Amino acid sequence: MDINETYDPIQVEARWYDVWVDKGLFDADVNSERTPYTIMIPPPNVTGTLHMGHAIFVTIQDLLIRWKRMQGFEALWLPGTDHAGIATQVMVERQLADEGTSRIELGRDRFIERVWEWKEEKGGRIVDQMKKLGASCDWRRERFTMDEGLSTAVRHAFVELYREGMIYRAERMVDWDPGSRTVLSELEVDREEEAGKFWNLEYPLADGSGSITVGTTRPETMLGDTAVAVHPDDARYTGLIGKMVKLPVSGREIPIIADTVLPDPEKGTGAVKVTPAHDPNDFECGQRHDLPLIQVIGLDAKMNDNCPADYVGLDRYVARKKIIADFEALGLLRGIEDIKYSPGRSQRSGEVVEPLAMLQWFVNTEPMAAKAQAAVKAGETRIIPAFWEKTWDHFMDNIRPWCISRQLWWGHQIPAWYCADCDEITVDMHDPTQCEHCGSPTIARDPDVLDTWFSSGLWPFSTLGWPEKTPDLEYFYKTDVLETGFDILFFWVARMMMMGCWFMDEVPFKDVFLHAMVTDQRGKKMSKTRGNIVDPLHVIFGAQPADLDAELHRELLAQYPDGVGAQGADALRFTLGILAAQGRSINLDISRIEGYRAFLNKLWNASRFGLMNLGDYDAGLTDPTAYSLSTVDKWILHRVNEVTAECTLALEEYRFNDYADALYHFAWHEMCDWYVEFAKPSLYDDNDDIESKRAAQATLLYTLDAVLRLLHPLAPFITEDIWQALPLGDGRADSIMTATWPTFDPRLSFGEDAAAAAVIVDLIDEIRAVRGNTNVKPGVPIPTLYLTCDAATEQAIRGAAVYLQRLAKVESVAFIDAAGADSLGSVATAVCRGIEIRIPLLGLIDVEEEVARLDKEVARVESDIAFVSKKLNNEKFVAKAPAEIVDKERAKIAAFHDELSMLRRSLQELRSLG
Numbered sequence: 001m002d003i004n005e006t007y008d009p010i011q012v013e014a015r016w017y018d019v020w021v022d023k024g025l026f027d028a029d030v031n032s033e034r035t036p037y038t039i040m041i042p043p044p045n046v047t048g049t050l051h052m053g054h055a056i057f058v059t060i061q062d063l064l065i066r067w068k069r070m071q072g073f074e075a076l077w078l079p080g081t082d083h084a085g086i087a088t089q090v091m092v093e094r095q096l097a098d099e100g101t102s103r104i105e106l107g108r109d110r111f112i113e114r115v116w117e118w119k120e121e122k123g124g125r126i127v128d129q130m131k132k133l134g135a136s137c138d139w140r141r142e143r144f145t146m147d148e149g150l151s152t153a154v155r156h157a158f159v160e161l162y163r164e165g166m167i168y169r170a171e172r173m174v175d176w177d178p179g180s181r182t183v184l185s186e187l188e189v190d191r192e193e194e195a196g197k198f199w200n201l202e203y204p205l206a207d208g209s210g211s212i213t214v215g216t217t218r219p220e221t222m223l224g225d226t227a228v229a230v231h232p233d234d235a236r237y238t239g240l241i242g243k244m245v246k247l248p249v250s251g252r253e254i255p256i257i258a259d260t261v262l263p264d265p266e267k268g269t270g271a272v273k274v275t276p277a278h279d280p281n282d283f284e285c286g287q288r289h290d291l292p293l294i295q296v297i298g299l300d301a302k303m304n305d306n307c308p309a310d311y312v313g314l315d316r317y318v319a320r321k322k323i324i325a326d327f328e329a330l331g332l333l334r335g336i337e338d339i340k341y342s343p344g345r346s347q348r349s350g351e352v353v354e355p356l357a358m359l360q361w362f363v364n365t366e367p368m369a370a371k372a373q374a375a376v377k378a379g380e381t382r383i384i385p386a387f388w389e390k391t392w393d394h395f396m397d398n399i400r401p402w403c404i405s406r407q408l409w410w411g412h413q414i415p416a417w418y419c420a421d422c423d424e425i426t427v428d429m430h431d432p433t434q435c436e437h438c439g440s441p442t443i444a445r446d447p448d449v450l451d452t453w454f455s456s457g458l459w460p461f462s463t464l465g466w467p468e469k470t471p472d473l474e475y476f477y478k479t480d481v482l483e484t485g486f487d488i489l490f491f492w493v494a495r496m497m498m499m500g501c502w503f504m505d506e507v508p509f510k511d512v513f514l515h516a517m518v519t520d521q522r523g524k525k526m527s528k529t530r531g532n533i534v535d536p537l538h539v540i541f542g543a544q545p546a547d548l549d550a551e552l553h554r555e556l557l558a559q560y561p562d563g564v565g566a567q568g569a570d571a572l573r574f575t576l577g578i579l580a581a582q583g584r585s586i587n588l589d590i591s592r593i594e595g596y597r598a599f600l601n602k603l604w605n606a607s608r609f610g611l612m613n614l615g616d617y618d619a620g621l622t623d624p625t626a627y628s629l630s631t632v633d634k635w636i637l638h639r640v641n642e643v644t645a646e647c648t649l650a651l652e653e654y655r656f657n658d659y660a661d662a663l664y665h666f667a668w669h670e671m672c673d674w675y676v677e678f679a680k681p682s683l684y685d686d687n688d689d690i691e692s693k694r695a696a697q698a699t700l701l702y703t704l705d706a707v708l709r710l711l712h713p714l715a716p717f718i719t720e721d722i723w724q725a726l727p728l729g730d731g732r733a734d735s736i737m738t739a740t741w742p743t744f745d746p747r748l749s750f751g752e753d754a755a756a757a758a759v760i761v762d763l764i765d766e767i768r769a770v771r772g773n774t775n776v777k778p779g780v781p782i783p784t785l786y787l788t789c790d791a792a793t794e795q796a797i798r799g800a801a802v803y804l805q806r807l808a809k810v811e812s813v814a815f816i817d818a819a820g821a822d823s824l825g826s827v828a829t830a831v832c833r834g835i836e837i838r839i840p841l842l843g844l845i846d847v848e849e850e851v852a853r854l855d856k857e858v859a860r861v862e863s864d865i866a867f868v869s870k871k872l873n874n875e876k877f878v879a880k881a882p883a884e885i886v887d888k889e890r891a892k893i894a895a896f897h898d899e900l901s902m903l904r905r906s907l908q909e910l911r912s913l914g
Contacts, residue, residue: 002608002612007601010541010568012717012721013570016716026077026136039065039077039479040482040509042488043456045081045082045088046083047087050130050132052518054130059573059580062135062713064481064713065136070709070738071740077135080144081126081127083452085449085452086184086406086408089409091118092114092115111409112410132540134570146411146455151412153458154450154455154458157458159415168361175353176353177349179349182408183407184348185451185453188348190345191343192342197336200214200215200269201214202333203248204332207244212230214269215268219327223307223311224295225247225273225274226276226292226293227257227285228255229259229272230263230271231270243256248327249326257289259285261281262281274286276292276357277295301316360403361416361448371502373393373396373397375501375507376393391489395489395494405448405449406449413446415445416445419437421435422437460478461473461503464477467503478500478510480509480510481511482496482511516585519585519587523585536572539571539590542565568600570716570717573715574600574660575588578660580657596664606676614697617698624695624702627691628691629699630682630692631800634753634757636671638749638750640703644706644710644742646658647663647710648743660714663707663710663711666707667711677807681803701726701727704726706742708722712736723739759796759797759833763804763832763837767804767830767837768807770828780809784810784838786816787835797813797815829902858904862900864896872890
């Protein structure tokens with residue numbers, strides 16, 4: 001079998017995905033006797049489309065699953081999507097607005113039907129896009145957080161936590177989004193620094209004896225003030241504690257109280273206004289001092305009936321301007337400062353959230369967090385990179401009650417019913433017809449739904465059938481690794497850890513790997529407003545300028561005026577893998593993707609060369625050790641053996657970049673650049689050495705097979721395409737995906753031969769460098785003379801004469817001693833691994849140019865000697881550095897001195913000719 005002459009990623013990638021699915025290669029068997037390996041996909045929003053955050057998790061998780069599948073595990077990658085309560089409801093409401101209607105006009109039932117219709121029509125987009133990236137999920141098990149089974153799990157969890165006293169209803173301070181008209185979770189609120197103002201307002205004392213000045217960033221909330229707080233140790237105000245102030249504008253009287261937490265004598269005036277209904281810190285102060293809550297801003301972000309009549313109905317920001325104007329008119333505005341502050345903004349609507357004290361449902365997270373935190377400390381779950389553990393502990397130590405109710409219609413409706421007769425609450429797994437406390441049939445269900453994170457917190461086990469004890473749950477739980485972004489460590493990872501430890505009494509995953517953020521090539525976060533988003537599908541299939549915003553993508557368009565060419569999923573995946581170093585952001589430059597596509601093209605061409613020279617090879621004889629191997633055969637087998645061990649260890653330690661980097665350098669430089677060239681004489685020179693040819697064929701086939709299998713988890717399409725063409729015989733697997741992962745083979749450890757071949761590689765590099773530096777024409781053969789006192793090295797050079805002739809255009813290989821070297825005429829000299837290479841240059845070079853080149857080499861070596869000498873002359877370095885490091889530096893400087901002597905001798909010879 002052969003492969004196409006040119007590598008076309010789009011054609012290659014179109015061939016295989018459906019084949020894999022049709023053969024059931026992604027499917028995990030719950031009845032298997034193999035060890036399970038499980039990853040639960042972080043469920044993307046059903047509203048979503050593929051972005052680079054998805055591309056990185058698909059790449060890494062698919063890499064792990066394919067690797068473990070090849071290692072013989074029963075690998076389950078369970079996919080699914082999240083119902084994304086707010087985001088989905090907003091999208092459908094926009095659709096309704098375009099139709100001239102609203103959810104209110106439709107009513108709850110019909111609106112929910114419309115959302116389901118929308119989900120069925122649009123919800124599969126991101127799944128289809130993930131398939132374009134090669135995601136090898138078990139699609140038979142695909143889940144949706146609003147599926148019947150998951151909905152049952154959500155309800156069960158709520159009822160159990162309520163009955164245990166872990167879920168309760170209370171009035172607490174929450175973040176209200178006036179745009180989406182719902183309470184938000186912490187994750188849905190962005191707090192980025194913005195330019196703002198700080199107003200100093202004077203409040204007169206009620207008895208007319210003076211005044212007190214407070215500072216605020218929200219003057220409109222002063223209409224809801226219920227106290228002014230000062231520190232009891234602040235000498236400026238000790239005589240005012242207990243007095244009343246008369247609020248300007250409203251005329252209400254409020255007390256001056258002493259509080260040790262809220263006011264800071266070192267900041268501002270040391271006196272602070274207390275508005276318990278509109279600030280979380282003020283709310284806590286109000287709880288400490290039993291202050292009333294006066295809400296002056298409504299759910300629509302307008303001033304309500306608790307305000308003076310001329311403020312009622314004003315937007316909060318209009319009211320702010322009026323407050324400032326009124327204070328100024330009264331002569332009570334004491335200054336305005338420009339500041340930087342961080343107001344909470346809704347991710348969905350962009351509105352500044354309004355802190356409000358509201359009756360909501362909460363989870364008491366402290367006991368749950370304690371179990372999850374203890375599990376991490378005990379090593380039951382590892383957080384990788386480990387530096388995130390400190391952040392994790394800080395969050396868990398300071399965790400607060402979790403508000404789980406949302407004022408939406410789309411989501412899991414809270415299973416709580418309120419009795420109109422006795423005011424008690426009934427919570428049940430099934431819809432009750434009467435109050436469980438008094439038996440009244442006059443009960444009404446809570447209209448709110450649960451926070452999306454509540455259902456996704458159950459994801460690792462609800463997807464496997466919990467609360468039923470299903471075979472899937474028994475076999476695949478706990479999962480092996482959760483791979484996700486560090487930005488949701490607390491909002492999702494922590495929820496899953498708490499839920500898993502609480503309901504399953506076992507951690508939901510053994511490892512948590514937190515990948516870094518994918519940024520643009522300048523390290524900036526990708527966003528629509530910055531215009532620096534790189535669409536994965538544009539990278540895979542190619543993007544024309546029409547696909548991009550001309551103004552916002554100016555740099556990209558300047559770099560690619562004809563559009564970004566089709567790079568393919570494999571190139572994108574490889575790029576993300578090789579850049580995924582632990583703890584570092586992934587700065588995604590499209591030129592890097594092009595570079596790694598070139599790498600795959602190089603692999604393609606080397607594979608074509610191999611296939612063209614394996615036509616007469618007996619596919620049943622794939623063991624290279626059955627042949628008499630040459631030094632270079634042993635070298636490449638030794639190296640692929642080492643790379644196999646390196647790659648396996650790197651993946652075990654989640655060092656994806658080291659795995660990809662090891663493969664890149666081996667495949668490109670050692671296999672493609674060197675071994676392919678080394679093998680050519682044996683493969684197709686006119687000679688009768690069939691044994692040498694078969695050894696080279698077996699070595700080449702073994703190396704190609706190993707490289708493709710090692711690379712498959714990261715670049716699945718191209719590796720399958722090439723691997724299917726390899727003549728591997730009848731015992732091969734149906735797919736490279738189910739072929740075994742390469743393992744270290746002690747029989748292929750050829751240390752001495754590998755070292756000898758490495759010398760040949762370096763010699764060829766040195767001779768090529770001399771040819772280039774001395775301007776010897778590429779096609780002109782050159783004689784070479786070697787001065788070495790090592791018999792083994794001399795033998796290796798003699799054995800490699802054919803490679804020197806072919807790859808460095810060496811005409812002849814001869815050996816000289818020191819005396820012979822001194823008697824040579826015009827020569828170029830190079831030093832490699834202690835070997836002097838003398839190249840007679842009579843008639844081949846310009847002597848003056850060669851002298852200039854050697855002068856530069858002398859200067860370089862002298863600089864190296866000075867650098868190392870400075871280290872060794874530093875008494876602190878010699879005293880404190882490990883002995884092996886000091887010895888290494890001393891050996892280095894000795895080698896530099898030897899090289900300098902050789903170079904100076906060569907210079908002397910050349911100058912004598914002038």
